Amino acid sequence: MADEGKLTLYSYWRSSCAHRTRIVLNLKGLKYEYKAVNLLKGEQLDPEYEKINPMKYVPALLDGDTLIADSFAIALYLEDKYPEKPLLPQDLKEKALNLQIGSIVCSSIQPLHNLVVLNYIEQKLGSEEKNTWFINQLNRGLAALEKLLNGCAGKYATGDEIRLADAFLASQIYVAVKRMQMDISSYPTLTRLYHAYEEIPEFQAALPENQPDAPSSS
Numbered sequence: 001m002a003d004e005g006k007l008t009l010y011s012y013w014r015s016s017c018a019h020r021t022r023i024v025l026n027l028k029g030l031k032y033e034y035k036a037v038n039l040l041k042g043e044q045l046d047p048e049y050e051k052i053n054p055m056k057y058v059p060a061l062l063d064g065d066t067l068i069a070d071s072f073a074i075a076l077y078l079e080d081k082y083p084e085k086p087l088l089p090q091d092l093k094e095k096a097l098n099l100q101i102g103s104i105v106c107s108s109i110q111p112l113h114n115l116v117v118l119n120y121i122e123q124k125l126g127s128e129e130k131n132t133w134f135i136n137q138l139n140r141g142l143a144a145l146e147k148l149l150n151g152c153a154g155k156y157a158t159g160d161e162i163r164l165a166d167a168f169l170a171s172q173i174y175v176a177v178k179r180m181q182m183d184i185s186s187y188p189t190l191t192r193l194y195h196a197y198e199e200i201p202e203f204q205a206a207l208p209e210n211q212p213d214a215p216s217s218s
Helices: 016-027 047-052 071-081 092-113 115-127 127-148 162-181 188-197 201-205
Strands: 008-012 034-035 060-063 064-070
Touching: 008 016, 016 034, 016 060, 016 162, 016 201, 060 071, 064 071, 071 162, 092 115, 092 127, 092 162, 092 188, 115 127, 127 162, 127 188, 162 188
Parallel strands: 008 034
Antiparallel strands: 008 060, 060 064
């Protein structure tokens, strides 16, 4: 196991789950060692990595002798372990909204377009159907998030302070805009937030193309 107090993040540059975890770490002001796990090469299937994350996904975080292998669990762990820069508000209604947004991204959007699902669809139906599925699931999720944020968003997702919801939204919107080249102008709140995140150094440092394992052409 790692030394006490040392954070190690097992990550893949393009993973949206790892992306949001990097944002949380950056917003918390936490330094970490980056260990790349190349999903396209199947490094997540290695028996040694399975010991780290039995689900064979990224991210996984090692904090001393504590190992967490889920982006939502990691975010909540970091919130409790390192409370100096809180990402969840004290107000229960606002806190619940942040958790709801995070849960929607984690359970109702991203799993429907993860690598395992997309590879299966492509194998069975072809690449065109895979991309159609991908975009349909993104639109379905973004439409729900846009409605949820209506009337409660401030400068950022749930007010004028950067919160946990922003980390989850930023990584998911990035997938739509950058990876799938979607026009999200029909989601004005999400579009505004996307541009707001472009101005925040902690978000920029977490971008997929800024990771050490990102291809030079990304």
